[in-house]
Amino acid sequence: KKPKKSLKFQINLITGSATDHEWSFLSSLTNCRNLNIIDVSGNPLSGVLPTYIGNFSKSLQYFYASNCELQGIIPMEIGNLSNMLVLELGYNKSSGFIPTSIGGLRNLQSLGLSSNKLGGPISESLCDLERLYNFLLGLNKLHGSIPSCLGNITSLGYLFLYSNRLSSTIPSTLWNLKDILQIDLSSNHLHNSHAIDVGNLRSLLKLNLSRNLLT
Numbered sequence: 001k002k003p004k005k006s007l008k009f010q011i012n013l014i015t016g017s018a019t020d021h022e023w024s025f026l027s028s029l030t031n032c033r034n035l036n037i038i039d040v041s042g043n044p045l046s047g048v049l050p051t052y053i054g055n056f057s058k059s060l061q062y063f064y065a066s067n068c069e070l071q072g073i074i075p076m077e078i079g080n081l082s083n084m085l086v087l088e089l090g091y092n093k094s095s096g097f098i099p100t101s102i103g104g105l106r107n108l109q110s111l112g113l114s115s116n117k118l119g120g121p122i123s124e125s126l127c128d129l130e131r132l133y134n135f136l137l138g139l140n141k142l143h144g145s146i147p148s149c150l151g152n153i154t155s156l157g158y159l160f161l162y163s164n165r166l167s168s169t170i171p172s173t174l175w176n177l178k179d180i181l182q183i184d185l186s187s188n189h190l191h192n193s194h195a196i197d198v199g200n201l202r203s204l205l206k207l208n209l210s211r212n213l214l215t
Contacts, residue, residue, distance in 0.1 A: 022047045030055045039064040041088070048072035049089075054080035066112065067091040074113075076101045088112040090136065098137075100125040110134035114160065117141055122161075124149055131155050138162040138184065146190070148173045156180050162208065163187040170209075175200060182206040189213055 023045060029035060030052060036059045046069040053063075054077025061083055070092035078087070079101025087108060094116040102111065103125030111129070114136045121144035122137070129135075132153050143165040150159070151173025157180060167189040174183065178200050190212040198204060 023050050026050060027052060030057075033057045034059055036060055037062040037064075040068060041066045043068055045069060046071065049075060049078075049094075051075045051077045053078055056081060058083045061085040061107075064088045065092075070094055072096070074099050074118075078102065079104045081105065082107070084108055086110040086112075090114040090116070092116050094118060096120070098123060098126070098142075102126065103128040106130065108132055109155075110136075112136045113140070115139040119143065121145065122147055122166075126150075127152055129153060133157045136160045137164070140164050142166060144168065146171055146174075146185075150174065151176050153177075154179065158182050160184045161188070166190055169193045170196070172197070177201065179203050184208040185212065186210040187212075191215070 038060065041064045048071055053075060060081050062085060066088050070089065072094065073096035074089065074094055076099045078099060082105065084105045085107055088110065090112040091114065095118065097120035098113065098118055100123045103123065106128065108129050109131055110133060112134065118140040119142065122142055124147045127147055127149035130153060133155055135156060135158065138160040141164065145168030146161065146166055148171035151171060154177065156177050159180060162184045165188065170185065170190050170192055172194055175197050180201060181203055182205055184206070186208045192214050198207060
């Protein structure tokens with residue numbers, strides 16, 4: 001039996017105004033049943049990610065749309081992409097809450113939402129991403145607590161929550177992530193009600209807790 005071929009769509013738009021480059025081209029791509037990679041990063045697409053992003057077939061595994069001047073909320077329908085491995089929407093202007101439906105993407109390995117305008121709390125639904133390796137939410141407006149259940153995602157390699165408005169204690173469960181490589185919780189309002197014990201983090205390469213309220 002021949003292996004299934006990978007189908008990739010990549011677009012580069014370098015001229016014209018942002019209003020000329022909406023997301024309407026995605027609509028026709030929903031008919032491509034073998035498409036598993038879409039990369040539109042670095043294009044002046046502007047606009048809002050349409051709800052029909054959720055109409056793509058289950059073959060879609062990689063969606064890259066960083067630095068696209070993306071605005072508005074991330075649609076809940078993105079949670080329909082059940083076989084997604086990488087979702088990269090960083091360095092845009094997305095606002096609103098992180099959709100709880102992303103927690104249903106059980107195969108997701110990388111979630112990149114850094115450098116946006118996302119607000120609200122970090123939903124505990126994201127703790128259902130049991131295969132997640134990259135958890136990148138830095139440079140947003142997230143507030144509230146760091147869910148202690150993040151310590152249950154034993155696959156985590158990179159946890160970046162820096163430059164938000166998080167104001168809880170640092171969950172002691174994070175110090176159980178023995179295979180994690182980098183933790184960056186800097187520039188928040190975090191405090192500690194217990195000793196910080198990183199003795200189990202044998203693989204840790206970087207720990208940044210600067211500019212918080214630790215005592």
